[in-house]
Amino acid sequence: MSHGLKKAVALLLAVALVAGLGFAGASTLTEKQLTVYGGVDVYKEDALLNPKDAGGAAVDTFIYNGTTYLPARAVSEALGLDVDFDATTKTVYIDDLAGSAEKADEYIKHFFGVTFTGTVTLDAWNKAVTAVGGTAVTGTTLTTGDAIESAVSAAGLTELAASYSAEKAAERIAAYGVPAKVSAADAPAYACALDADLITATADPAAPLDAATATELIMGVAQITGQGRHYIGRISDADIASKLISALDSITVLSDGGVLDKLGPEIVMRDATTGYNLKYAGYKANFLPEYTLQYGHSDPTHAVQLIELLQSEGFDAYVQIEPKVSIYEYDLSWGEPGPKVTKVSDDFYYTYDIEYDMQLEFETVAEKEEFHSVIEEYAKKYAANQNEDGSFDGLIAGAWWQPLYTSLTPMKNEEFETIYDNVIKNGDYEIHSFSTAANVDAVGKVVSELAPDLKVETVTRYVNPAFWRYINGTSGE
Numbered sequence: 001m002s003h004g005l006k007k008a009v010a011l012l013l014a015v016a017l018v019a020g021l022g023f024a025g026a027s028t029l030t031e032k033q034l035t036v037y038g039g040v041d042v043y044k045e046d047a048l049l050n051p052k053d054a055g056g057a058a059v060d061t062f063i064y065n066g067t068t069y070l071p072a073r074a075v076s077e078a079l080g081l082d083v084d085f086d087a088t089t090k091t092v093y094i095d096d097l098a099g100s101a102e103k104a105d106e107y108i109k110h111f112f113g114v115t116f117t118g119t120v121t122l123d124a125w126n127k128a129v130t131a132v133g134g135t136a137v138t139g140t141t142l143t144t145g146d147a148i149e150s151a152v153s154a155a156g157l158t159e160l161a162a163s164y165s166a167e168k169a170a171e172r173i174a175a176y177g178v179p180a181k182v183s184a185a186d187a188p189a190y191a192c193a194l195d196a197d198l199i200t201a202t203a204d205p206a207a208p209l210d211a212a213t214a215t216e217l218i219m220g221v222a223q224i225t226g227q228g229r230h231y232i233g234r235i236s237d238a239d240i241a242s243k244l245i246s247a248l249d250s251i252t253v254l255s256d257g258g259v260l261d262k263l264g265p266e267i268v269m270r271d272a273t274t275g276y277n278l279k280y281a282g283y284k285a286n287f288l289p290e291y292t293l294q295y296g297h298s299d300p301t302h303a304v305q306l307i308e309l310l311q312s313e314g315f316d317a318y319v320q321i322e323p324k325v326s327i328y329e330y331d332l333s334w335g336e337p338g339p340k341v342t343k344v345s346d347d348f349y350y351t352y353d354i355e356y357d358m359q360l361e362f363e364t365v366a367e368k369e370e371f372h373s374v375i376e377e378y379a380k381k382y383a384a385n386q387n388e389d390g391s392f393d394g395l396i397a398g399a400w401w402q403p404l405y406t407s408l409t410p411m412k413n414e415e416f417e418t419i420y421d422n423v424i425k426n427g428d429y430e431i432h433s434f435s436t437a438a439n440v441d442a443v444g445k446v447v448s449e450l451a452p453d454l455k456v457e458t459v460t461r462y463v464n465p466a467f468w469r470y471i472n473g474t475s476g477e
Contacts, residue, residue: 034064035064036062036063036064036069037062037063037064038060038061038062039060039061039062040061040062040063040068040070041061042061042070051070051071059071102219103288103291104215104216104218104219105215106288106290107219107222107228107229107288108128108215108218108219108222110288110289111222111227111286112128112131112132112218112222112227113131114127114128114131114218116128116211116212116214116215117211118210118211119208119209119210119211120142120147120208120209120210120211120214121142122137122139122140122141122142124214125137125142125147125150125209125214128214128218129147129150129151129154129218129221131218132154132218132221132222132225132227133154133221133225133227134150134151134153134154134221135150135153135154137150142208142209143205143206143207143208143209144203144204144205144206144207144208144209144210144213145183145185145186145189145190145205145206146209147209147213147214147217148186148189148190148193148198148199148203148205148217149161149186149189151193151198151199151217151218151220151221152189152192152193152196152198154221154225155196155198155220155221155224155225156224156225157192157196157224160192160196161188161189161191161192161193162188164187164188164191164192166184166187166188168191169187169188169190169191170187170191172191172194172195173187173190173191173194176194176201177201178194178201179201179202179204180203180204180205180206180207181206182205183205183206186205186206190203190205193217193220196220196224197220198216198217198220198221198224199213199216199217199220200216203216227286228286229285229286229287229318229320229361230283230284230285230286230320231285231287231318231319231320231359231361232244232246232247232319232320232321233318233319234316234317234318234319235307235310235311235315235316235317235319236311236316240307240311240319241304241307241308243319244303244304244307244319244321245300245304247321248300248303248321248356249300250323251321251323251354251356252323252354253325253354254278254279254280254323254324254325254354254429255278255325255429256278256426256427256429259426259451259454260278260424260426260429260430260431261278262450263424263431263446263447263450263451263454264276264278264327264431264433265327265350266446266450267431267433267443267446267447268327268328268329268350268433269344269348269350270442270446271442272433272435272439272442272443272445272446273422273433273434273435273439273442273443274328274329274434274435274470274471274473275326275327275328275329275350275433275434276326276327276328276431276432276433276434277296277324277325277326277355277357277431277432277433278324278325278326278429278430278431279322279323279324279357279429279430279432280323280428280429280430281428281429281430282428283320283321283322283323284322285318285320285322285359285361287318287320287359287361288361289407289408289409290365290409291317291361291362291363291364291365291367291368292359292360292361292362292368292407292408293359293360293362293368293371293405293406293407294357294358294359294360294405294406294407295357295358295359295360295403295404295405296324296326296355296356296357296358296404296405297355297356297358297398297400297403297404298326298353298354298355298356298398299397299398301397301398302379302396302397302398302399303321303356303358305396305397305398306358306379306396307319309374309378309379309396310360310371310374313374315362315367315370315371315374316362316363316367317360317361317362317363317367318359318360318361319358319359319360320358320359321356321357321358321359322356322357322358322359323354323355323356324354324355324356324357324432325352325353325354325355326351326352326353326354326355327350327351327352328350328351329348329349329350330349330350330351331470332349334401337349337351338351340352340353368407369411369412369413371405372405372411372413372415372416372464375403375405375464377394378394378395378396378399379395379396379398379399379400379403380395380399380400380401380403380466381395381399381400381401401466402466402467402469402470403464403466403467404463404464404467405463405464405467406419406421406434406461406462406463406464406467407461407462408459408460408461408462409462410462411462415464415465416462416463416464416465416468417462417463417465417468418437418460418461418462418463419434419435419436419460419461419462419463419468419471420434420435420436420437420440420458420459420460420461421433421434421458421459421460421461422434422435422440422443422444422456422457422458422459423456423457423458423459424447424451424454424455424456424457425454425455425457426454434461434463434471435471436471436472440458443456444456
């Protein structure tokens with residue numbers, strides 16, 4: 001589950017469809033005989049919902065006493081919310097964010113090698129918490145309260161937790177509608193963990209630690225300590241455009257002080273690669289590769305329109321902007337060279353620009369795959385679509401002839417081709433130079449000659465067909 005505050009909803013016969021849901025603690029079910037009117041159709045954005053229970057069986061919607069009642073699971077999932085039912089307390093838990101978007105279990109497995117199952121042992125917890133920079137728990141047993149205190153320490157919040165008086169801790173815990181009774185000893189760390197989104201209100205400090213809570217705690221520690229995702233927001237955020245503009249406005253010239261600044265252009269001019277990017281590792285998104293595409297561009301207006309386009313097409317994703325300085329070979333077919341283009345010879349020009357990589361971690365692999373068709377339709381220039389005056393209809397601002405987007409994992413679309421990212425690091429700065437397999441050795445040769453103390457790490461990437469044609473010198477369209 002995500003780290004947003006999980007709200008408890010007393011389970012009646014159903015959840016009333018109103019602008020805001022009313023929330024309460026656990027309740028005791030009572031049997032009532034009611035006269036209701038069924039068969040109510042419910043639409044979300046012009047699409048008819050077909051409510052089903054957890055087993056997939058159809059369930060009814062109805063009107064009682066002037067109020068429309070809908071099944072909690074069907075409506076919540078249609079709105080992108082996560083739903084849990086606690087049979088012991090007869091309570092429905094509806095989370096503010098879809099758990100699938102965070103993928104905490106996948107994240108901690110990929111980045112820290114941590115997987116939890118069943119009841120978490122002391123050894124399993126200690127392996128996980130030390131993997132994110134925390135300290136092992138001493139003793140022979142492990143409760144959820146022990147893990148919470150350990151996570152609070154690993155997140156660097158020990159002093160903050162100690163500042164919670166008994167009164168404040170009790171007040172904060174009550175605000176979350178916690179069903180479990182929390183001891184005075186556990187209360188400060190527990191309240192702090194709730195406020196810091198390390199845990200949700202279902203965690204019982206006295207109970208053995210379960211896999212879901214352990215995953216939540218480790219993911220929370222990673223996020224607070226900067227080891228989690230770095231992102232400006234999500235496509236579905238109401239203010240994503242302003243967040244995007246703020247990130248783009250902050251982009252400035254990157255420089256490692258000379259070593260990579262000099263090496264990069266030489267790699268291009270010696271024809272080892274068609275171009276390279278200089279990036280700073282501090283902006284790295286840390287997204288899950290399976291769901292992520294890296295999209296490169298230079299135009300801020302294009303970025304804003306692309307995000308709004310994806311939103312209109314029903315996509316959602318985490319979004320991060322990674323600034324970069326780009327130097328790449330200029331193709332004269334693109335038009336008359338501008339002031340940022342340098343002529344090396346009659347048949348070789350290169351351009352210098354400050355650009356960005358937009359990292360997009362989609363909710364599903366299917367959305368990641370569908371991104372290509374959206375770009376082809378709305379953000380890729382084709383000669384067949386060009387008007388006589390050189391303009392294009394139906395494309396977003398800043399559309400390119402050779403848009404560039406890559407994946408670190410294979411794409412199902414067979415048009416995507418394999419290229420190689422030759423990464424050269426100098427401290428926190430990195431050169432990323434794309435090449436075909438044939439030119440990997442050429443990049444290494446230039447580096448060994450001009451900067452023998454630096455190493456080349458070759459990373460496999462999968463690139464869209466338009467950029468594949470460009471990197472092979474067969475741009476055409």
